Amino acid sequence: xxxxxxxxxxxxxxxxxxxxxxxxxxxxxxxxxxxxxxxxxxxxxxxxxxxxxxxxxxxxxxxxxxxxxxxxxxxxxxxxxxxxxxxxxxxxxxxxxxxxxxxxxxxxxxxxxxxxxxxxxxxxxxxxxxxxxxxxxxxxxxxxxxxxxxxxxxxxxxxxxxxxxxxxxxxxxxxxxxxxxxxxxx
Amino acid sequence: xxxxxxxxxxxxxxxxxxxxxxxxxxxxxxxxxxxxxxxxxxxxxxxxxxxxxxxxxxxxxxxxxxxxxxxxxxxxxxxxxxxxxxxxxxxxxxxxxxxxxxxxxxxxxxxxxxxxxxxxxxxxxxxxxxxxxxxxxxxxxxxxxxxxxxxxxxxxxxxxxxxxxxxxxxxxxxxxxxxxxxxxxx
Numbered sequence: 001x002x003x004x005x006x007x008x009x010x011x012x013x014x015x016x017x018x019x020x021x022x023x024x025x026x027x028x029x030x031x032x033x034x035x036x037x038x039x040x041x042x043x044x045x046x047x048x049x050x051x052x053x054x055x056x057x058x059x060x061x062x063x064x065x066x067x068x069x070x071x072x073x074x075x076x077x078x079x080x081x082x083x084x085x086x087x088x089x090x091x092x093x094x095x096x097x098x099x100x101x102x103x104x105x106x107x108x109x110x111x112x113x114x115x116x117x118x119x120x121x122x123x124x125x126x127x128x129x130x131x132x133x134x135x136x137x138x139x140x141x142x143x144x145x146x147x148x149x150x151x152x153x154x155x156x157x158x159x160x161x162x163x164x165x166x167x168x169x170x171x172x173x174x175x176x177x178x179x180x181x182x183x184x185x186x
Numbered sequence: 187x188x189x190x191x192x193x194x195x196x197x198x199x200x201x202x203x204x205x206x207x208x209x210x211x212x213x214x215x216x217x218x219x220x221x222x223x224x225x226x227x228x229x230x231x232x233x234x235x236x237x238x239x240x241x242x243x244x245x246x247x248x249x250x251x252x253x254x255x256x257x258x259x260x261x262x263x264x265x266x267x268x269x270x271x272x273x274x275x276x277x278x279x280x281x282x283x284x285x286x287x288x289x290x291x292x293x294x295x296x297x298x299x300x301x302x303x304x305x306x307x308x309x310x311x312x313x314x315x316x317x318x319x320x321x322x323x324x325x326x327x328x329x330x331x332x333x334x335x336x337x338x339x340x341x342x343x344x345x346x347x348x349x350x351x352x353x354x355x356x357x358x359x360x361x362x363x364x365x366x367x368x369x370x371x372x
Contacts, residue, residue, distance in 0.1 A: 158346030158367035181344035
């Protein structure tokens with residue numbers, strides 16, 4: 001019924017979490033009705049790899065942000081999560097994924113050399129590794145820490161109990177990390 | 187149909203999470219069929235407030251454990267959670283709840299003076315506050331830190347991202363704490 005290109009778009013969209021075939025069709029038709037230039041305007045920031053419409057994104061251009069800190073995330077959506085906390089005022093670096101040799105994702109497939117380049121060029125003092133606290137994210141953080149060691153201070157997001165949680169329902173590994181990573185009060 | 191005492195037991199049991207009336211009846215009959223001395227044997231440890239059958243519980247009596255550290259929890263069930271992590275080899279102190287003035291739970295209703303007494307008597311060097319990371323648990327930790335300040339090192343469980351989690355689904359407050367509490371890698 002549909003052209004192969006449209007069928008392909010529908011099939012790609014239906015892989016999104018929570019999107020079935022019917023929603024995928026609706027999304028596809030909506031996207032196809034947008035003006036062509038709007039679709040072509042979005043690109044990746046030359047510096048950090050975030051989505052932008054310019055050569056360099058608004059965050060990288062913002063002189064009021066702390067250009068000595070870089071927060072490394074896997075995807076643009078993670079950058080939005082960190083921004084929402086209002087706890088980070090530095091710059092970002094979007095890797096474009098996490099290392100996963102079994103899925104064929106090797107270091108050269110991520111924007112790792114670009115990160116090293118930024119750290120060496122721009123007087124960066126701290127790199128905050130904010131990859132996901134799951135297996136591929138932890139492996140990526142360990143790899144990046146190795147590559148960056150001796151060049152810059154490297155930190156990692158804290159593991160521990162989520163705010164509002166309950167010891168009784170915490171898994172053992174998380175509670176164990178919360179204990180090991182305990183902090184002095186005042 | 188049932189005696190008021192049994193009805194009372196059923197009504198208490200049906201307040202347990204996930205226990206309806208039918209299950210409450212089944213539990214009540216099971217409990218009532220246990221030998222009387224078994225029911226009367228369980229008591230609170232004189233030292234830590236954990237459930238035990240002796241004056242002092244097995245953990246408090248264990249000379250191989252580190253008697254210079256006390257982990258403070260709200261309930262015996264939280265002690266079990268911490269034990270399961272295998273990351274803590276000190277002693278415990280069970281408060282019996284968390285401060286909640288609106289519910290009428292004031293400091294004198296918890297085993298707080300007993301905790302201060304243990305810290306002063308027994309050469310304790312660190313108190314790990316492992317109350318729940320929710321509102322009443324945090325208030326209790328803040329109150330205890332105030333009371334213990336200057337007497338002993340006071341630490342608190344780390345807040346942060348649960349292991350295996352995903353930045354995209356972390357709430358802002360938890361991710362914010364994970365950022366603020368970030369740790370140096372090696």
